[in-house]
Structure formats: C-alpha cells, structure tokens
Amino acid sequence: MDRKGRGARVTIRNSKLVQAFDANSGLDSANPDFWRGDHRPGCIKPGGGSSGTIIQENIIAWGGMGPVWLNTYGPDGIPSKDDAFGYLPNNSDPRLGLNGYAPPGPNLLTHPIYFDSFTRHILLRDNFVFGSGGSLIQPRGGAGMRNCAFAFGNQMWNVGQGDFNNYNDAMFEGQTTDGHRSLCQDAVATHAGYMDGPNAGNSMSQGVRVSSPLVSFDRVLVLHDLNPNDPNGAARLVSDWDGEVHARRDGFAHTDEQFAPGAYLAGFKGRERDLLSYWGDQIHNPNGLDLSNVNDATIFRWYDAQRGNAPDTTTDILDIYWWLRDLPQDEIKSTVDSFIAFMQAPFGIARRWRTAAAACSFVPDLAEDGCRWDNPNNWGRDLIPGSFAGDTVAINGHEVFFQDHTLTVAGLDLGAGGHLHAVNGRLDVAAAPTCTGSGAIIDVDSLTTTGATLAAINVPDGLTATFSAADGILTMVLS
Structure with a gap:
C-alpha cells in the first residue's frame, strides 16, 4: 500500500498471460466434476485501491473461462447454473493443461483484466487482449489506454465508474465517485464473443460503454461483431446453450443512467476524433470516415496477411488465439502495431509519428x-x-x-x-x-x-x- 492507503504500484510488462483457470483451485469441492459457477479469477486483477498500474506489451486472454467448454445440463439433467461448468472429458487441447478435461465456460464475471474502484494513474499500452465471457477489461477513472487490441469478448470494455482523486483539488461538481478524463487512443475492438451459458448474463456482444465524464476517444475503432466475409458467420447469433437468438448490441454507447438528457453527466461527454463503431446494427461515425472498404478491416484478413494466406482463408477465431499464445514475447508490440495499422488503413487513418529525437x-x-x-x-x-x-x-x-x-x-x-x-x-x-x-x-x-x-x-x-x-x-x- 502507498502512503494514502492505495494499492502498491505494479507493472506487468512483456508477458503472456493466456489463461487463468486452474483445476487445483477452481473446482466445486462438493461436486468435483464441475467448476464453481462463480469462478472468477483474472489474468491481471489489481483490485480496489490500485494506484499506478502499468500494463504494457502483453498478450492477455480468457480470465476465468476457456475455449471449447462443455454445455451440459448438470448432474441432475435440469438446466441450471452448472450447465457451462462441466469438468468432464472433452478432448481439450493439451496446451490448456487440463488432461483433456473441459475448461470452465462463460461467466459474466470473467475478465482478463479487471480494476475495482479507487484507481488512479493507470496506463494500458501495446496489449492484445483476447477472449472473455464477460468484459475483456474494466478500466476505471484516470486510465490511459493507448495502442491496444481487443477481440472475442461478450463485452469489449467499459470505462467505468470509480472513486478517483483528481489531479487537483477541484472535483467534478456534485459528483466525486466517477473517473475523470480517461482516454482511449489507437484502440481496436472486434469480433463479439456471443458465448452463452447460464452465468454469462444477457450481453453477448456489447462493445465499448462509457459511464465516466469527459472520456476522450482518438483513432478508436469498434468493428464487426460478426465476420462480414464469412457466409456462416451469422450462425453465431444462435445460442449454443439454449437455442435463443442473441440480440445484437451497439458497439459504442454512453450509459443512459449517466448521460441521458437530464442525467447528471448530460453534456459531459468527451471528445470523439476518428472514432467509428460499425457493429451489429449500429453505425456511429461522428467524423464521417469513408466506409467503402470497411469489410477489409477484419481480424481474420489481418491474420491471413500475417500468415501469408489468401484473404478469408481463416474463419475460426481460435486459430488466432493459439497463434497469439505462441507468439515470441519480443514480437508482441510489433504485432499489436501491425494489427492497429491494418484495421485503421481502410479508413484512411494513419499515425504520423516523428522518426527522430526532437x-x-x-x-x-x-x-x-x-x-x-x-x-x-x-x-x-x-x-x-x-x-x-x-x-x-x-x-x-x-x-x-x-x-x-x-x-x-x-x-x-x-x-x-x-x-x-x-x-x-x-x-x-x-x-x-x-x-x-x-x-x-x-x-x-x-x-x-x-x-x-x-x-x-x-x-x-x-x-x-x-x-x-x-x-x-x-x-x-x-x-
């Protein structure tokens, strides 16, 4: 803890944190053939009171769930909370370390990265975050996100509320429990999770949500809840758990509770510059970006270009996960850079950085x-x-x-x-x-x-x- 009682400064850098479930601790002690329904580990979880956290140049994936889980009807054959938590043989990939048993399924509380309240001085930079039955990440107040990629989450990210001691004595009038002036720059979110199970909640494809004042967005893209170049992509809208058709959520929204007309943050939205949400049924394009080539900007076409494949050779998102998982650590930043640039290029967005000392x-x-x-x-x-x-x-x-x-x-x-x-x-x-x-x-x-x-x-x-x-x-x- 620091002198003000906040969590110690922590840096997580140049690491691969590719799963956070462990059969030694995550099973239901009363019924060891099933994972606990409230299983909630995370790859990075600073918790409440964190101050001065740097998360930079990492591959971070899954949190407390994993790919290719089992949807069952529990030990009694009746739909229940156990349905997506069977720790049963399903020939799971040996790289998961589960001896062929199923990983835990989607859970609203599974976040690869999660911040609780009371955060300040947070920096997220040059990361690739992949796979979650809940939010991929929950940054709170005072967070800076730069050059980050997000894919395959039921929710992408929420710039959420949290008690934030501002950089000076002047607090937001009448409201001291929200984050102030977080920023998101050169970030891309793509390919919704649509991963369903009894604890997954009702949001299978939520994009970026904002519930804090004055959060700015600069060169941020929320693209394609479904792969537009895969004729079979729409099949993902049908739940593989209960057969219901998922509602397609918006890719970008400010929460009504905070920002609706007459709400206490109405009029305090941050700047939107080169921001685009082309997601579900929503097109939010406040700066009038050219959408002629929007379907070229997919994670699948980027991956195929990286691998030397013809466009749209790949349609299984898990192929990309296993490739990222094996990526050498010294290639993480260049891979994130490549992805961001590939996704920005069809819209004429290009970062023009200086190339020498100045x-x-x-x-x-x-x-x-x-x-x-x-x-x-x-x-x-x-x-x-x-x-x-x-x-x-x-x-x-x-x-x-x-x-x-x-x-x-x-x-x-x-x-x-x-x-x-x-x-x-x-x-x-x-x-x-x-x-x-x-x-x-x-x-x-x-x-x-x-x-x-x-x-x-x-x-x-x-x-x-x-x-x-x-x-x-x-x-x-x-x-």
Missing part, C-alpha cells in the same frame, strides 16, 4: 486531461518525450504527471513554476533539470539525473529517499 514542448490539450506525460495529444499529437533518448523536454511551467515503464530524455526544463509528478515508472534525465521560479519534481517513483540541485525535489511524508551515485549519475528512489 525538442518536445508540453502544450496541454484541455479537451482531454491536459496534464499527462503519456498522452501524445499534450505534445502536439506526436510521440511522447522519451520515445528517443535524445529528446529534450520543456514543460513550460505546467503541472505534468509522468508514468511509463522506462524513458530516457536528454534534458528537462521545468520552466517558470513547472511541476513534474513522477508518479509511476522510471524517467532517466541525462542532464541536470533546469527551472526558474518554484519548479519542483515531486511524488517521485524512480528518477535518475546528473544533477538535481537546480530543482527542488520533495520527499512526501512517510516515504524514504535513497540516493546513490555512479559515473556522475545521481539516482533517487522513494519507497
């Missing part, structure tokens, strides 16, 4: 958070400082919050009264920081610099600062 100047994007280092829109909609080690940084007297895994910059100028909150991750500064006036570097997680005498470094109460020097580099770590 002088980076912080200009707050007040339509978004206006204070995050890890938000490219605060740096002229270009790569953040530290993308190249030779980058120099001018904060221009603003208050900036840093969080990223490890970034190196050649110089840091706080400007008149500039404050850098190095709250999470590590920032290496190759030259002495400079400032005029009362600038400060505060709430440091890990910072290295060749000299800090020109900037006040405040050690928060209850933390310990450890200094060391090697080859002229002064390092301070707070714990």
Whole structure:
C-alpha cells in the first residue's frame, strides 16, 4: 500500500498471460466434476485501491473461462447454473493443461483484466487482449489506454465508474465517485464473443460503454461483431446453450443512467476524433470516415496477411488465439502495431509519428486531461518525450504527471513554476533539470539525473529517499 492507503504500484510488462483457470483451485469441492459457477479469477486483477498500474506489451486472454467448454445440463439433467461448468472429458487441447478435461465456460464475471474502484494513474499500452465471457477489461477513472487490441469478448470494455482523486483539488461538481478524463487512443475492438451459458448474463456482444465524464476517444475503432466475409458467420447469433437468438448490441454507447438528457453527466461527454463503431446494427461515425472498404478491416484478413494466406482463408477465431499464445514475447508490440495499422488503413487513418529525437514542448490539450506525460495529444499529437533518448523536454511551467515503464530524455526544463509528478515508472534525465521560479519534481517513483540541485525535489511524508551515485549519475528512489 502507498502512503494514502492505495494499492502498491505494479507493472506487468512483456508477458503472456493466456489463461487463468486452474483445476487445483477452481473446482466445486462438493461436486468435483464441475467448476464453481462463480469462478472468477483474472489474468491481471489489481483490485480496489490500485494506484499506478502499468500494463504494457502483453498478450492477455480468457480470465476465468476457456475455449471449447462443455454445455451440459448438470448432474441432475435440469438446466441450471452448472450447465457451462462441466469438468468432464472433452478432448481439450493439451496446451490448456487440463488432461483433456473441459475448461470452465462463460461467466459474466470473467475478465482478463479487471480494476475495482479507487484507481488512479493507470496506463494500458501495446496489449492484445483476447477472449472473455464477460468484459475483456474494466478500466476505471484516470486510465490511459493507448495502442491496444481487443477481440472475442461478450463485452469489449467499459470505462467505468470509480472513486478517483483528481489531479487537483477541484472535483467534478456534485459528483466525486466517477473517473475523470480517461482516454482511449489507437484502440481496436472486434469480433463479439456471443458465448452463452447460464452465468454469462444477457450481453453477448456489447462493445465499448462509457459511464465516466469527459472520456476522450482518438483513432478508436469498434468493428464487426460478426465476420462480414464469412457466409456462416451469422450462425453465431444462435445460442449454443439454449437455442435463443442473441440480440445484437451497439458497439459504442454512453450509459443512459449517466448521460441521458437530464442525467447528471448530460453534456459531459468527451471528445470523439476518428472514432467509428460499425457493429451489429449500429453505425456511429461522428467524423464521417469513408466506409467503402470497411469489410477489409477484419481480424481474420489481418491474420491471413500475417500468415501469408489468401484473404478469408481463416474463419475460426481460435486459430488466432493459439497463434497469439505462441507468439515470441519480443514480437508482441510489433504485432499489436501491425494489427492497429491494418484495421485503421481502410479508413484512411494513419499515425504520423516523428522518426527522430526532437525538442518536445508540453502544450496541454484541455479537451482531454491536459496534464499527462503519456498522452501524445499534450505534445502536439506526436510521440511522447522519451520515445528517443535524445529528446529534450520543456514543460513550460505546467503541472505534468509522468508514468511509463522506462524513458530516457536528454534534458528537462521545468520552466517558470513547472511541476513534474513522477508518479509511476522510471524517467532517466541525462542532464541536470533546469527551472526558474518554484519548479519542483515531486511524488517521485524512480528518477535518475546528473544533477538535481537546480530543482527542488520533495520527499512526501512517510516515504524514504535513497540516493546513490555512479559515473556522475545521481539516482533517487522513494519507497
């Protein structure tokens, strides 16, 4: 726990977390031929009170369910909560480690990634998240999502509510229990789960939902609940559990409770830029993107291109799961980059990043958070400082919050009264920081610099600062 009682800062990086069910702990002790109906593990589950979580460059899949489960009628032959939880022989893939027995089936509470309330300083970057009988992910307030792919979930993601201590004392008037100014950039969600069972809930194809104020979307695509190029794709609308026809949900929506006319967040929707939902019966295209080639943007055509196949050779989404599962870890980011670019290209969306070190100047994007280092829109909609080690940084007297895994910059100028909150991750500064006036570097997680005498470094109460020097580099770590 940190000094304010929040969960410790955690980084999960460059990992493959491809299932979260375990026959040693997930079975019903009273009836070991069945998984527990409330089975709720997750691959990453920071829980309530998490502060400063970085989830970067990972393959994350399934949570507390798995592919090719059994739909049964339980030990008594009567439809019940046990129906999709039979731990019975079904020749399951040996890579699941279940000795041929069935994995647990869909459950509304199975999330590969799940945050409870009281979250802040969350960064999700360069991840591929796959497969869930519930939501693929539940980011809460203060979350930044960049360059992430989501596929095959009954729900894609919900930027949900959560008590969030804002970056300053001014809270949202009359409402302090919602996340403030989360952002989603360069994210793609595709191919609805349509995975049914007694505990799966009634949402088989929900896309992106928003229940927090001022959440911004930049180059975000929610595409194709069904594969438009597969003549048999519509068969997925029929439940393989009870035979009912699933309702096709919208791909993008703000929740009525918060945003309907007269509701307390009406008028506080965030910016939508290069956002498209082409999902179910919904077309939400606020920026008028060209949809002529929309059916080229499928996960199946991307996968076939990666494998050297003719387009639409692949129609089984699980082929893509097993391929992602075996992906070398050093190829995760390039694979996510490839997928995002492939899905954006048919709409003329292209990220135009600089290709060399530059002088980076912080200009707050007040339509978004206006204070995050890890938000490219605060740096002229270009790569953040530290993308190249030779980058120099001018904060221009603003208050900036840093969080990223490890970034190196050649110089840091706080400007008149500039404050850098190095709250999470590590920032290496190759030259002495400079400032005029009362600038400060505060709430440091890990910072290295060749000299800090020109900037006040405040050690928060209850933390310990450890200094060391090697080859002229002064390092301070707070714990």
